[in-house]
Amino acid sequence: MVTVFGISLPALMGQLLIGLINGSFYAMLSLGLAVIFGMLRVINFAHGAQYMLGAFFAWFLLRYAGIGFWPALVLAPLGVALVGVVIEKVLLSRIYNLDHLYGLLLTFGLALVIEGLFRHWYGTSGQPYSIPSTFQGAFNLGFMILPKYRAFVIVASVIVCLTTWLLIEKTKFGAYLRAATENPTLVQAFGVNVPRLLTLTYAIGAGLAGLAGVLAAPVYQVSPLMGQNIVIIVFAVVVIGGMGSIMGAVVTGYVLGLVEGLTKVFYPEASSTVIFVIMVLVLLVRPAGLFGKE
Amino acid sequence: MATKAASPNVANVTAGHRTSSRTIALMIIGLALILVAPFLIYPVFVMKVLCFALFAAAFNLLLGYVGLLSFGHAAFFGGAAYITAHAIKQWGYPPELAILLGTGFAAVMGVVFGYVAIKRQGIYFAMITMALAQMFYFFCLQAPFTGGEDGIQGVPRGKLFGFIDLSNSLNMYYFVAAVFIIGFLFIWRVVHSPFGSILKAIRENEQRAVSLGYRVNRYKLGAFVISAALAGLAGSVKAIVFQLASLTDVGFQMSGEVVLMTLLGGIGTLMGPVVGAVLVVSLENYLATSSLPVPVVIGSIFVICVLLFRRGIVGEFNAWMDRKRG
Amino acid sequence: MTEPLLQVKGLQAWYGESHVLHGVDLQVHRGETVTLLGRNGAGKTTTLKSIMGVLRKRQGEIRLNGKDLMGLPLHQIAYAGLGFVPEERGIFSGLSVHENLMLPPKVADGGFTLDEIYHLFPNLAERRNSQGTKLSGGEQQMLAIARILRTGANILLLDEPTEGLAPVIVQRIGDVIRALKAKGMTILLVEQNFRFARKVADRFYVMEDGHMIDTFTADELEGRMDSLNETLGL
Numbered sequence: 129m130v131t132v133f134g135i136s137l138p139a140l141m142g143q144l145l146i147g148l149i150n151g152s153f154y155a156m157l158s159l160g161l162a163v164i165f166g167m168l169r170v171i172n173f174a175h176g177a178q179y180m181l182g183a184f185f186a187w188f189l190l191r192y193a194g195i196g197f198w199p200a201l202v203l204a205p206l207g208v209a210l211v212g213v214v215i216e217k218v219l220l221s222r223i224y225n226l227d228h229l230y231g232l233l234l235t236f237g238l239a240l241v242i243e244g245l246f247r248h249w250y251g252t253s254g255q256p257y258s259i260p261s262t263f264q265g266a267f268n269l270g271f272m273i274l275p276k277y278r279a280f281v282i283v284a285s286v287i288v289c290l291t292t293w294l295l296i297e298k299t300k301f302g303a304y305l306r307a308a309t310e311n312p313t314l315v316q317a318f319g320v321n322v323p324r325l326l327t328l329t330y331a332i333g334a335g336l337a338g339l340a341g342v343l344a345a346p347v348y349q350v351s352p353l354m355g356q357n358i359v360i361i362v363f364a365v366v367v368i369g370g371m372g373s374i375m376g377a378v379v380t381g382y383v384l385g386l387v388e389g390l391t392k393v394f395y396p397e398a399s400s401t402v403i404f405v406i407m408v409l410v411l412l413v414r415p416a417g418l419f420g421k422e
Numbered sequence: 423m424a425t426k427a428a429s430p431n432v433a434n435v436t437a438g439h440r441t442s443s444r445t446i447a448l449m450i451i452g453l454a455l456i457l458v459a460p461f462l463i464y465p466v467f468v469m470k471v472l473c474f475a476l477f478a479a480a481f482n483l484l485l486g487y488v489g490l491l492s493f494g495h496a497a498f499f500g501g502a503a504y505i506t507a508h509a510i511k512q513w514g515y516p517p518e519l520a521i522l523l524g525t526g527f528a529a530v531m532g533v534v535f536g537y538v539a540i541k542r543q544g545i546y547f548a549m550i551t552m553a554l555a556q557m558f559y560f561f562c563l564q565a566p567f568t569g570g571e572d573g574i575q576g577v578p579r580g581k582l583f584g585f586i587d588l589s590n591s592l593n594m595y596y597f598v599a600a601v602f603i604i605g606f607l608f609i610w611r612v613v614h615s616p617f618g619s620i621l622k623a624i625r626e627n628e629q630r631a632v633s634l635g636y637r638v639n640r641y642k643l644g645a646f647v648i649s650a651a652l653a654g655l656a657g658s659v660k661a662i663v664f665q666l667a668s669l670t671d672v673g674f675q676m677s678g679e680v681v682l683m684t685l686l687g688g689i690g691t692l693m694g695p696v697v698g699a700v701l702v703v704s705l706e707n708y709l710a711t712s713s714l715p716v717p718v719v720i721g722s723i724f725v726i727c728v729l730l731f732r733r734g735i736v737g738e739f740n741a742w743m744d745r746k747r748g
Numbered sequence: 749m750t751e752p753l754l755q756v757k758g759l760q761a762w763y764g765e766s767h768v769l770h771g772v773d774l775q776v777h778r779g780e781t782v783t784l785l786g787r788n789g790a791g792k793t794t795t796l797k798s799i800m801g802v803l804r805k806r807q808g809e810i811r812l813n814g815k816d817l818m819g820l821p822l823h824q825i826a827y828a829g830l831g832f833v834p835e836e837r838g839i840f841s842g843l844s845v846h847e848n849l850m851l852p853p854k855v856a857d858g859g860f861t862l863d864e865i866y867h868l869f870p871n872l873a874e875r876r877n878s879q880g881t882k883l884s885g886g887e888q889q890m891l892a893i894a895r896i897l898r899t900g901a902n903i904l905l906l907d908e909p910t911e912g913l914a915p916v917i918v919q920r921i922g923d924v925i926r927a928l929k930a931k932g933m934t935i936l937l938v939e940q941n942f943r944f945a946r947k948v949a950d951r952f953y954v955m956e957d958g959h960m961i962d963t964f965t966a967d968e969l970e971g972r973m974d975s976l977n978e979t980l981g982l
């Protein structure tokens with residue numbers, strides 16, 4: 129049997145695959161965080177709760193309406209985006225001219241409420257969500273077995289990230305966003321409805337979290353706590369990458385997922401802390417983050 | 423949106439604090455209340471309040487007087503609790519030494535966390551402290567000595583200085599009260615010392631403090647370590663009172679809770695964190711017997727405070743008094 | 749005379765608690781180029797920002813073409829026909845020259861076409877794919893002006909377009925403004941550079957300490973030179 133540093137190749141590839149899957153979620157979530165932060169200057173602590181909402185909405189659709197994975201992949205994120213619209217209009221829009229720390233406090237409270245409610249209703253144990261029939265089974269790549277759905281998640285996350293990047297870098301809407309990030313007042317003075325742009329941005333960020341949640345549902349279980357665990361890791365990812373660059377956030381997400389997977393192989397005890405350790409090291413060497421400009 | 427706040431930080435919502443005769447009067451009333459409380463209210467409840475009040479006051483030293491929002495203070499509180507509990511239970515340390523050890527551990531952790539976190543400001547500082555605390559949480563989850571999900575239970579209270587039996591609940595109570603009062607007065611001293619004035623100058627205008635020649639990061643780190651150590655002190659004492667150290671004490675909800683106590687009571691006021699602790703602990707006691715889910719209520723209070731009530735109770739009270747005086 | 753295109757009456761404005769404009773009156777007629785003079789800190793920028801609605805804490809009357817602008821949210825004021833070039837130019841570093849140019853939405857018909865703009869500002873055409881803030885100061889100023897020509901705005905508010913620019917560039921900007929005048933564009937210009945202002949303006953206003961203290965036409969300028977020397981410290 130082929131081994132690498134005494135680890136069998138399939139085991140190594142298996143962990144790398146898990147790492148890449150986790151990295152896909154880190155990338156999508158830190159992307160949403162960075163988009164929201166860039167425009168609203170709010171660190172969206174509710175991002176984890178919105179990820180969880182995405183998964184639950186998909187589960188609701190299946191359970192109560194018999195609506196399957198593919199329609200849910202569109203409907204559930206739209207639902208989460210709608211929740212985002214309400215949150216932005218009712219709550220966040222009131223605190224933009226306060227210190228940015230209030231945004232974190234507000235969304236922290238919001239996350240407690242949303243996750244607390246779901247925990248109250250559904251307990252802490254997860255609900256299974258089965259893999260869509262198209263992606264049952266696995267590819268045998270010779271050196272490893274690649275479950276089809278996992279391959280799909282990776283491809284889908286890359287597509288999602290690229291699309292978002294294109295939207296921001298190459299479209300008129302993206303130009304408004306980039307400009308308003310720098311000088312919202314001037315953009316509004318030109319006649320752009322910036323308050324609506326803010327709402328839309330938050331909705332897109334929340335929708336991205338929701339989309340990640342739907343994709344996650346068949347991989348992990350649908351659980352009220354699924355977002356709580358991931359959101360702080362994503363914060364660390366964002367600190368490591370630096371929030372100045374959308375691409376930076378995405379790449380950092382994938383790489384850190386892989387690093388986490390590798391750690392599971394070589395030093396499993398550290399696998400849950402390795403991202404935080406990297407954060408410390410990066411802060412010591414490059415406080416602005418790997419892709420940050422300061 | 424990039425519209426900067428008119429005030430450079432959260433703490434500015436409250437007017438600068440003066441030690442008025444009002445404060446002194448409040449402190450005397452508070453002292454009297456602390457002394458008679460165990461005869462009126464269930465002592466364990468009051469002890470819990472005092473531990474959290476000290477924890478919140480320590481946290482507020484950082485947020486209210488330096489303008490740094492730490493979202494990871496549970497690491498110091500809970501870390502010290504683990505050390506104290508372990509020292510007593512496994513090594514047979516007397517309570518005073520175990521508390522000292524726990525507090526010292528929190529101070530050392532404060533140096534490490536502080537050194538890393540003050541490299542960034544504002545929102546990043548909050549995220550970094552949160553991430554560091556989470557790292558410590560995972561460490562505690564895995565480390566053998568913390569007892570995993572069960573925590574360290576059945577910690578004997580022991581004899582303070584070899585002769586005061588802390589298993590007697592009045593002895594325990596007055597010890598906790600003494601620790602709280604000393605800790606509180608210490609914070610009060612720090613706030614009103616030259617060191618405290620420099621901290622406030624940094625909070626008001628960091629650039630100016632730098633140009634005046636202050637090594638701003640050293641002062642921030644100093645404040646961070648003091649705050650961490652006092653949070654640790656509170657956690658150590660809590661471990662002895664409840665004879666328990668557990669993962670709850672290091673989790674991010676605990677970090678959030680101390681933020682809430684301070685926000686609710688009044689950021690940047692001396693009495694605010696105490697008032698906030700009384701309210702939050704009472705509320706949780708009440709909720710424990712109701713069917714309402716605790717995080718939902720706590721989260722709602724967070725949202726309401728941020729939207730409508732940023733000065734907190736003591737801050738509003740101070741503002742009201744100032745208005746009345748004209 | 750006909751109803752002025754821009755009518756400002758009793759305009760007051762505040763930055764937080766500090767009261768900066770104390771009742772400013774001003775009129776600009778269609779096709780006119782009006783220059784606002786005054787020393788540093790007189791309140792010229794504040795006047796433009798208040799008209800544009802960028803500064804929200806303001807009182808008084810502002811009408812464009814008879815339409816009241818006071819109650820409008822910021823993003824609707826541009827649609828009344830105002831184009832704004834702020835003192836700091838406001839070129840976006842995250843956008844290319846072309847993206848900067850295309851950013852402001854069209855608010856009315858009759859704006860310059862992209863070809864006309866690139867014809868008027870050949871430098872910008874050459875550097876259309878550069879990052880906006882990589883341009884020289886003069887080019888950034890051209891871009892800031894070019895940007896609002898596309899929108900169809902019928903009155904341009906220009907805040908010190910020549911500030912900090914080399915004499916050749918100042919001349920270029922003068923040419924541009926004259927070209928705009930020739931096309932019938934209405935311009936409200938803030939200037940400290942008096943020599944530049946007198947070459948382009950039809951009428952002048954003089955501000956001091958948040959008050960409008962004088963107004964006169966280009967023909968009356970000679971007679972005012974002494975008092976101008978004093979108020980402006982020329």
Ligand SMILES: Nc1ncnc2c1ncn2[C@@H]1O[C@H](COP(=O)(O)OP(=O)(O)O)[C@@H](O)[C@H]1O
Nearest residue numbers: 763766768786787788789790791792793794795
């Ligand atoms: N952002 C601001 N905050 C407070 N005061 C300001 C601000 N901008 C300008 N001022 C004050 O308002 C007055 C008018 O300024 P301004 O309109 O910029 O003058 P001008 O453009 O004529 O040089 C000055 O006294 C200036 O100090």
Ligand SMILES: [Mg+2]
Nearest residue numbers: 792793794835
């Ligand atoms: Mg000016």
